[in-house]
Amino acid sequence: MNQVSHVEVAQTDLTAPGLATVGRYANLKRTDPEIFRLLVEQMRFEATTLKMIPSENFASLAVLEATGSIFTNKYAEGYPEARYYEGNEIVDRVEQLAIDRAKALFGAEHANVQPYSGSPANQAVYRALLKPGAKFMGMPVPAGGHLTHGWKVNFSGIDYHQIPYGPDPQTGLLDYDAIRDIARRERPQMIWVGATAYPRILEYDKFAEIAREVDAYLVADIAHINGLIVAGVHPDPVPYCDVVTSTCHKLLRGPRAGFILCKVEDRLREKYHPDDNSTLAKRIDRAVFPGLQGGPHMNVIAAMAVAFKEASTEQYREYARQVVRNCRRLAECLLERGYQLVTGGTDNHLLLLDFRNSPYTGKQVAKALAQAGIICNFNMVPGDPRKPFVTSGVRLGTPAVTSMGMKEPEMELIAGWIDTVCRNLDDPERVVHRVRQEVAELCAQFPPPGLALLS
Template identity: 50%
Template sequence: MTAPRHPALTATDPELASLVAAEEDLQARTLRLIPSENYVSAAVLEASGTVLQNKYSEGYPGRRYYEGQQNIDRVEALAVERAKGLFGVDHANVQPYSGSPANLAVYLAFAKPGDTVMGMALPMGGHLTHGWGVSATGSWFRGVQYGVSADTGLIDYDAVRDLALAERPKIIFCGGTALPRTIDFAAFASIAKEAGSVLVADVAHIAGLIAGGAHPSPVGHVDVVSTTTHKTLRGPRGAMLMCREEHAKAIDKAVFPGLQGGPHNQTTAGIAVALHEAAQPAFTRYAHAVVANAKALAQALLERGFDLVSGGTDNHLVLIDLTGKGVPGKTAAKALDRAGIVVNYNTVPFDPRKPFDPSGIRIGTPSLTSRGLGTAHMPQVAEWISRAVDAAAAGDEPALAAIRAEVADLMAAHPAPGLPLA
């Protein structure tokens, strides 16, 4: 009889243990193409599940409101120093619980309710927390949005400048969640300087690419860098804020006591491990492989008649407009899921359909790259996507089941980091 994967959890709560095991199997056997997902290492998983969970640590290293912080201070200081070294910044705060709270801290540091803020519109590839209406940031602040050109799918920096000079926002966000092209941080910096705005780069999606030298860095151009620590960075689900020294006090005060209490020390430990891993030569190879795989996958999809927003990608992400295939994004995403290929349905720029039933799907290559798949595998991945979309149009469930079996065979040959062997 095989020993349980999580013996203590199984003994205490077998129902929950069975769900964890089911998720482990799902992640092991499916092709995960959601660009915001990845596999963390066994070391990051271990660090995130340590007795650091037991500590409460309001404050910052050397300035806590609780005693017994001798080891916690060193853990947090280690994460901070690694972040500063990896990204080349003056100051780093590793306490934000996730990306959205990190962005809220930026607002608290530099703006007041009712101030004008500017970011990319959500349907164009931006993020909710960049002043979009349904977010608290769009309710508490006056959000104005820029987009992309209808002809190219690219940011029109002249239009961004015109909007910024007309609106004079307190904060400008650059970055987003569905941007397949390189962000010109220098161009944004010039615009923000002319408009008198604080410039924030939200690099949650591309932080790992920046760390590995596969995407230009915003450091030296922007006032603040906001990022999650998962996605391409391959850390636990947390966040960081990095900035110039002149903004350090405002950022730290906004995070604590402005928005949250004690940090999640076990997450801080996981971040420290991930940052250590990201400083290794292997991570540089991984980051460049993510981009190479995305470009190869985009080309293979183009050859199969898919319409890609902006015509391709410069990073880890490909945004597909399925209008020409006659299949809505949600329908395609659910069919792909049944085929063992995990994506998310997504709006595309100027999408005539509703956000919960949009025209596109969003895919990315971080997870498959972490499993060791390379550019030679991308035509097969594109072929599976093409077959699954055709099957969705035809209602051909046996075809989806056949793809799922083929996917499982390839995944078995490329075990995922951090997952137990089946």
């Protein structure tokens, strides 16, 4: 399969809408022309392709400005009003704003906004709740989980003892009775609820019943679905979970960062931490700093505060609802064309195309779609017979295209382009250039927010 440049089609010049923003980077252009040139190429790429990886999105102008602000200059080791450096009066207020907004947005008792990303946030939870070698339950990566939920090459699978659970290989759905049976048999100390490739609702109330029955902490990783929770189109884990972790840069459209929500008190302290009188909130904070990190990234925390404020609006909630409507319409259009989807559809922001019965692999399909300007990723599906770097699945999501302003009619177009490419996988060169041009023409009608708002 020959490679097709992503930028050889629709070579927008620098005066085009959105790309005129390079004028804001005059200092970068003068200091480092190579990085400036790559920035322009990335701008052009994002302006002319469909970003359909579910974990990617477009940050707003305000988030980008805060991320690139002078708050990056301040070292603020510690927590508000308990720093190890002087001169933090202003950044104390910044971090407290982010904390208060996170708590209000999700209805949480406590929030920590210092984790550098989602993986350190999850690592802090392990350090706060478990001792090395302790049992916990989580979904393996091939079943739709995350690396930090116990995958064998990750710290979580090396330092702790993962008990796996996952969806039924035939239906793709979680079997809560089977999960309960595993928990009763293994008696884990912690249960992760979260996924990177599960297109259906997660029933936190059922997980909570299981966790309480076996005296396990319940921890939700909502990195993929936080915005859907805010909008009320996915169940809320906060009332049911001891701890909730998340990133900020996916559906929330914030900076690349992590945060942790938790109850203040530890309902299982006497069982698992009898010699530690600290609250759960205190142990979480202590695990982040000084347990894992030094000084927080105050520019990123400022941008998180902005993202939390933006997500508190009705405009954002309608955006999140449209993400789900778009994904459902995309799924319907693909099903109508005869494609197989894991679980037969979607309830959230993503879907999984299932090519187990096809001679073509997920990797082949994803590569061909990328050449056509539809950027997605190959992904394992439940019961996948192929290896992780080949796979039988393709993961598609609608957060970014919805941020561009696209709705159901555009999903119908996208489904048609996916179908065109997939029906020509034996010789994709016949169609990818034409589809790439049509994709670029559609994108020109929907300028990406992070570029359009800067122009």
